[in-house]
Each structure stands twice: as C-alpha cells, then as structure tokens.
Amino acid sequence: MIVINSISKDHTTTEVIRWLIALGVTDFVRIDSDVEDIEFVGYNGIDSFIISKNGIPINLFESKSYWYRRGGAISFFKSKLKDMKLSQDLNLEKKLIGNISSENRALNDYIKQFVAHRSPVSLGSYSNSSLNKLHVLDLARQFGIKTPGTFVINTKKELSRKLMENGPLITKAISEGVSIYNVNHSYYSYTEEINESDLVNISDVFFPSLFQKKVDKKFEIRVFFLGDRFYSMVILSQRNKQTEVDFRKYDERKPNRFLPFRLPAEIELKLAALFKALDLNTGSADFVVDKNNEYFFLEINPVGQFSMVSYPCNYYLEKEVAKFLIN
Amino acid sequence: MSSYIDCDSYFLVFADCIPTRGAKNSTICDLTRTTLEVFPSSFYPFFEIFRKSTVKEIYIDLELESHIEFTKFLDFLLEKEYGMFVDDLDLFPELEKRWESPELINNAIVDVRLRKHDFGVIFDQLNSLGCVYVQLRCFESLYTIQELSDVIKLAEDKSIQSIELIIKYHTSFTDQDYVDLYNDHVLISSLFVHSAPENKVLIADFGYKGEDQILKQEIHREIHFYTMPITGASHCGIIDAKYFSIGDVQSFMHNISYNSCLNKKISIDEEGLIKNCPSMTHDFGSIDDNILIDVVAIESFRGVWGVNKDLINVCRSCEFRAVCTDCRAYIESPDDFLSKPLKCGYNPNDGTWTDWAEGKEHAIVHYGIDI
Ligand code: SF4
Ligand code: SF4
Numbered sequence: 001m002i003v004i005n006s007i008s009k010d011h012t013t014t015e016v017i018r019w020l021i022a023l024g025v026t027d028f029v030r031i032d033s034d035v036e037d038i039e040f041v042g043y044n045g046i047d048s049f050i051i052s053k054n055g056i057p058i059n060l061f062e063s064k065s066y067w068y069r070r071g072g073a074i075s076f077f078k079s080k081l082k083d084m085k086l087s088q089d090l091n092l093e094k095k096l097i098g099n100i101s102s103e104n105r106a107l108n109d110y111i112k113q114f115v116a117h118r119s120p121v122s123l124g125s126y127s128n129s130s131l132n133k134l135h136v137l138d139l140a141r142q143f144g145i146k147t148p149g150t151f152v153i154n155t156k157k158e159l160s161r162k163l164m165e166n167g168p169l170i171t172k173a174i175s176e177g178v179s180i181y182n183v184n185h186s187y188y189s190y191t192e193e194i195n196e197s198d199l200v201n202i203s204d205v206f207f208p209s210l211f212q213k214k215v216d217k218k219f220e221i222r223v224f225f226l227g228d229r230f231y232s233m234v235i236l237s238q239r240n241k242q243t244e245v246d247f248r249k250y251d252e253r254k255p256n257r258f259l260p261f262r263l264p265a266e267i268e269l270k271l272a273a274l275f276k277a278l279d280l281n282t283g284s285a286d287f288v289v290d291k292n293n294e295y296f297f298l299e300i301n302p303v304g305q306f307s308m309v310s311y312p313c314n315y316y317l318e319k320e321v322a323k324f325l326i327n
Numbered sequence: 328m329s330s331y332i333d334c335d336s337y338f339l340v341f342a343d344c345i346p347t348r349g350a351k352n353s354t355i356c357d358l359t360r361t362t363l364e365v366f367p368s369s370f371y372p373f374f375e376i377f378r379k380s381t382v383k384e385i386y387i388d389l390e391l392e393s394h395i396e397f398t399k400f401l402d403f404l405l406e407k408e409y410g411m412f413v414d415d416l417d418l419f420p421e422l423e424k425r426w427e428s429p430e431l432i433n434n435a436i437v438d439v440r441l442r443k444h445d446f447g448v449i450f451d452q453l454n455s456l457g458c459v460y461v462q463l464r465c466f467e468s469l470y471t472i473q474e475l476s477d478v479i480k481l482a483e484d485k486s487i488q489s490i491e492l493i494i495k496y497h498t499s500f501t502d503q504d505y506v507d508l509y510n511d512h513v514l515i516s517s518l519f520v521h522s523a524p525e526n527k528v529l530i531a532d533f534g535y536k537g538e539d540q541i542l543k544q545e546i547h548r549e550i551h552f553y554t555m556p557i558t559g560a561s562h563c564g565i566i567d568a569k570y571f572s573i574g575d576v577q578s579f580m581h582n583i584s585y586n587s588c589l590n591k592k593i594s595i596d597e598e599g600l601i602k603n604c605p606s607m608t609h610d611f612g613s614i615d616d617n618i619l620i621d622v623v624a625i626e627s628f629r630g631v632w633g634v635n636k637d638l639i640n641v642c643r644s645c646e647f648r649a650v651c652t653d654c655r656a657y658i659e660s661p662d663d664f665l666s667k668p669l670k671c672g673y674n675p676n677d678g679t680w681t682d683w684a685e686g687k688e689h690a691i692v693h694y695g696i697d698i
Binding site: 015018019021022234236254255256257258259260261262264293311312313314315316319 | 341342343359360408411414417418419420421422423425427429430431457576577580
C-alpha cells in the first residue's frame with residue numbers, strides 16, 4: 001500500500017496518482033488534511049494501526065511506501081466536539097480545547113512518523129517540512145556553497161549602513177511569507193529590493209527582518225531534487241525590469257523563459273550533501289547566478305511545487321515521483 | 328552594419344524556441360511568447376551549426392558574400408529574443424522530444440442526432456479509460472435543457488475534467504436557460520449553440536459577485552451562439568493557421584510525436600458506433616454490444632494514433648507541421664491513407680494558401696461534403 005499525505009486542491013498529487021494508476025498501482029490511499037473523511041480507529045502497538053477513510057479501514061502497518069507531499073494535522077475530533085459542552089466556564093473550555101488540539105497534533109505527528117518509518121520507501125518529510133532559512137544558509141556555507149551576504153536588521157540606522165556597504169539589498173520573509181486571500185483580493189509577499197530611496201518610508205525601528213546583498217544576477221536556477229537526481233531549470237527574467245527581483249511576479253507580455261538547465265556537477269555534489277545533512281530526499285532549491293558565473297544559493301523549499309519545473313522542461317517529474325514510490 | 332564577427336561565444340537558441348524546416352520556408356515557434364515566425368529555409372542549417380561552432384567560427388567558415396545575410400539573421404534572432412550569446416552551451420540542454428500521458432484515452436467525441444445513447448454506460452466506460460475531455464455534439468435538439476443537465480450529471484465524479492458542449496438552438500429555451508445550464512455544471516468548459524437566430528455571446532459567471540480580477544477572469548465563461556447550422560460530422564477537419572497550437576510544451580511535443588487529432592481519442596457516432604472519430608467510415612462495432620476498453624485494446628484501433636506529420640505526404644515537408652492540427656477522416660486522396668488533410672489549402676512548396684476546395688471535387692463528392 002502507498003500512503004500519501006496532501007491537501008485536496010493539490011493538483012500535483014492528483015497527477016502523481018494518475019501515473020501510479022497508469023503504472024498498475026491500485027493499492028494507495030490519499031489523505032488530504034483539509035477533508036474530514038479520515039477517522040481514527042485504533043492502534044495496538046503490535047500489528048494494527050487503523051485509520052479509516054470514508055468508513056473503509058486502513059491498516060498503516062501495511063504501508064510499503066509513503067509520500068509526505070504537504071498538509072498539516074487531520075482533525076480527529078472536530079465533528080464530534082461541535083455540539084459537546086466541555087465546561088460552563090468559558091476560560092476552562094478554551095483551555096480544554098487547546099489541550100485536545102495538542103493531543104490531536106501529537107497523534108497526527110506520530111501517525112506520520114510511524115508511516116514514514118514503517119514504509120521501506122519514504123519520500124518527503126513532515127518533520128522537516130518547514131526549514132529555518134537562516135540555518136539552511138549557514139549549513140550551505142559549511143558545504144562550500146556560496147550564499148549572498150545575509151543580515152537580520154531591525155533599525156533604519158543599521159539598514160542604511162548596510163546599504164552603503166553593499167549597495168542594493170533584498171528583503172524577504174524569514175519564515176514562509178504571506179499568502180492571504182479574501183473575497184476581493186489576493187495578497188502575496190514577494191522578494192523586494194531595498195534601495196537608499198526606500199529609507200524615507202521605513203521607520204526607525206522595525207521588526208527584525210532578513211536582508212541579503214542583491215546579487216547582480218544573470219539568471220535564476222530552480223532545482224528539483226528527487227532521491228539522488230537533480231532536475232534543474234533556468235529562469236531567464238532579467239530582460240524585464242518588473243520581474244528582476246522575484247520571478248513569481250509574472251509579466252504577461254514578455255513572460256520569463258523557463259528552460260531545462262544542467263547544473264554544474266560540482267554544485268550538484270555540494271547540494272546533495274546539503275540535502276543529506278537536512279535529512280531530505282526531495283525538495284526544491286533556488287540559486288542565482290551572477291555575471292561572473294558564480295552560483296549563489298538562496299533557499300530550499302522541502303515541499304516545492306515541482307510541476308512548475310516539470311511542465312516547461314518536459315521532465316515528467318510526476319511520473320518520476322510515481323516511479324520512486326513504486327520502487 | 329555591425330557584425331558579430333569577433334564574438335567568441337556560442338549563440339544559444341532557447342530550448343523553447345523550436346525551428347521546423349519546411350520545403351521553401353521554415354518556422355521558429357516560441358512556446359513561451361506563443362509566436363511563430365517564418366524565415367527562408369536556406370537559413371535553417373544555422374540552427375545545427377549554432378550547437379557546434381562559436382559565432383566567430385561560423386563567420387570564418389562562411390563565404391564572404393554571405394556575411395551580411397548571416398548578420399541579418401542573427402539580428403532577427405536577437406531582436407525576437409529567440410536566443411542569446413553564451414560561453415557554455417552545455418548548461419542549456421534542449422527540451423526532450425517526448426510525450427507521455429497516464430490515461431489510456433484522453434478525449435472522446437460523442438455525437439447525437441436521433442438516438443438517445445445510454446450516457447451512464449458511456450461515461451462509466453470512459454472513466455475506466457481515464458478519459459479527461461469529452462466533446463458532445465448535438466446536431467438536432469433531441470434533448471431538452473433539463474435532459475442535457477441530467478446527462479452532464481452522469482459524468483460527475485469521474486476522470487472526466489471537462490465537457491465541450493455543442494447544441495442546436497431551440498426556441499423553447501430562454502437565454503437564462505442556457506446560462507443556468509452553464510452555471511449549474513463546472514464540468515462544462517465551453518458551450519456553443521448552433522442554428523441560432525443571431526450571432527451573439529452570453530456571459531456566465533457562476534454567480535460570482537466579488538472584485539478579484541484574477542478570479543473574475545478565471546470564472547468568466549462565454550456562451551457562443553452561431554447562426555451557422557452544424558448539421559453533421561462533416562464540418563470537422565478544417566486546417567487553418569488560426570487553429571495552430573502554439574504555446575505549450577506538452578502539446579507541441581504531442582503534435583510532433585503523435586497524430587494531433589486522433590491520438591488517445593475514441594468516439595461514438597450518432598448511430599452508437601465506436602470509431603476513432605465520428606467521420607471515419609470504419610467502425611469497431613456498436614456501443615450496445617462492445618466495451619470501449621476492448622476496442623482500445625485492438626491494435627488497428629490504436630494504429631492511427633502514431634501517424635504523425637512526418638508520415639503524411641506534403642505535411643512532412645511543411646514548416647507548420649509541428650503546430651498544425653491533422654485530420655485523417657477527410658483526406659486529399661481517399662484511397663491513400665497517408666495523403667494530406669483534404670481541408671488544407673496550404674502548399675509548402677511555394678508557401679501559399681489557397682481555398683482548400685479548389686480542384687478537390689473528387690474527394691468532396693467522395694465524402695459527400697456540402698460546402
Ligand atoms: S480526424 Fe478529422 S474529422 Fe475526425 S475528429 Fe479529427 S479533424 Fe475531425
Ligand atoms: S500541409 Fe499539412 S502541416 Fe502544412 S498546413 Fe497543411 S495540413 Fe498543416
């Protein structure tokens with residue numbers, strides 16, 4: 001049996017499952033953390049760890065292959081708790097719910113850990129699904145991978161000094177960045193360039209923020225790592241100003257080119273060591289290449305959208321992932 | 328005029344800009360910017376030389392009188408941003424010429440005239456083949472809107488991702504009925520109404536009232552009414568530059584590897600006969616007595632899937648073959664299965680388009696096409 005953790009709208013998961021079926025796999029279960037069709041049934045510690053999907057029991061001991069694609073904790077209690085009154089004391093009730101939530105989370109964590117350890121093949125990692133960008137940059141440097149000068153700053157004075165020393169900087173979220181929708185608008189946080197001219201709009205003291213020296217880039221590289229192979233893509237965007245800092249800002253008229261790329265072997269070796277040190281067997285890594293052909297590592301995303309590499313480069317990564325899970 | 332004669336770099340043609348050699352003219356298809364440019368085939372060999380020699384070496388190997396022409400060609404490629412100068416070509420591999428898909432059947436055409444098919448059975452069987460797209464063509468108003476709605480419901484929760492619906496106009500239905508039909512079914516990807524009293528477009532927005540422009544655009548659907556009647560399958564198979572498919576790597580790779588129309592297609596014609604496409608004369612039995620998956624297993628059914636443009640006369644030397652559609656049901660010489668699509672008016676040998684019907688009386692009569 002193949003067990004897949006995902007969320008219901010994840011198209012990539014759907015594609016991989018289509019390939020699994022095409023390759024003859026019938027025994028798989030997709031667990032979407034945002035769908036309430038999974039129930040906990042029982043764990044005896046020996047040979048039976050049962051959850052159910054739409055009422056059909058699944059023994060996790062039978063998992064041969066596990067893919068943590070994405071998604072958080074499944075709620076095992078939401079539906080039951082809705083009409084239950086735990087206490088008349090609102091404050092106490094809130095605390096009790098908090099308590100149950102953390103029990104639920106711990107149980108969820110264990111289920112994922114259990115399946116990951118139990119399955120001979122395991123791809124992706126829930127426990128490593130959110131990396132600390134600053135820590136990863138440190139590690140990268142230890143493996144001899146160049147990174148842009150990186151600072152965390154919280155005062156305008158210091159920012160102004162760094163701008164003087166380094167020229168333009170970029171800033172981005174230390175964690176995941178913003179992606180918020182409401183009925184009328186979608187908000188995203190991008191990587192933004194910061195210049196001396198921006199200083200007037202910045203307060204004297206601000207929340208500690210991540211800044212990096214802006215690399216005079218020739219192009220960007222996105223690398224998808226799977227098992228022991230790298231699938232790389234170059235993003236040519238420097239011809240239009242609008243996308244110069246962050247290629248996700250898309251220009252319809254002159255769209256960026258996303259082309260197959262062959263990462264130099266030396267970079268691949270170092271990057272493989274970095275993935276290993278992070279205990280990841282899959283993920284996406286971003287680089288910028290400057291005018292002197294130096295490769296600067298930016299970050300690793302453990303649950304990267306590999307379809308955005310797969311389609312333009314004609315790599316069929318969805319099929320490769322399916323094959324990985326079958327082996 | 329400036330020249331690139333001292334350039335020690337290579338000229339990289341971007342992997343998403345793919346040249347195709349034709350008899351007189353060649354094309355370069357930019358899959359990212361979705362454009363297609365034509366140039367004389369005499370320049371085509373440079374695309375092979377670019378991968379071996381630096382620009383300087385190319386100039387040195389050229390006759391002096393060709394320098395200006397070559398410089399102009401480089402100017403053209405640079406101006407269109409089809410490439411750039413690089414020092415290391417090995418970093419930029421070409422796109423692999425490969426196309427695969429997990430489903431056994433990708434799309435199906437079902438025709439309706441006077442016979443009510445058992446759509447429950449049809450959609451179940453298409454589902455077991457993994458079919459993604461369905462085109463439903465109704466030549467007559469056999470079904471009411473309510474009945475159509477019931478038919479579409481039968482396709483829900485299956486492998487089918489979208490249904491293109493072509494129906495005949497009927498006076499008993501109001502504009503709102505058509506809009507409701509669309510709004511009620513996310514499965515309907517497009518709706519065409521033929522034999523209508525006037526050409527017009529209705530908008531269906533699934534009731535979205537928000538202001539998010541991106542979402543609005545995504546949701547916005549048009550219902551097209553045409554006065555032109557679609558009386559039967561013989562309307563299909565027109566080859567025209569406006570149907571060229573430029574702009575997506577997978578469909579380009581599909582086009583050059585397989586028959587762009589018939590690969591992974593299955594059809595049920597108005598009589599319920601299973602065919603590669605409804606216009607084909609050969610059938611593989613009735614849907615009443617056969618199971619689609621058994622038909623797909625027949626080698627001769629799948630044979631036509633691999634007939635790509637490289638195998639088709641005339642098309643094989645046409646510069647549009649990588650982006651062109653194909654038709655195997657209506658061909659120039661009905662007894663030569665590899666002859667060019669009948670309804671194509673292009674001649675790659677002199678690079679001109681003319682009316683396709685000119686001089687094709689024999690085939691037109693053979694197929695009983697009314698123009
Ligand atoms: S083969 Fe020709 S007639 Fe048949 S579906 Fe394709 S284009 Fe239409
Ligand atoms: S000759 Fe063939 S490839 Fe060229 S336009 Fe006509 S049908 Fe298409």
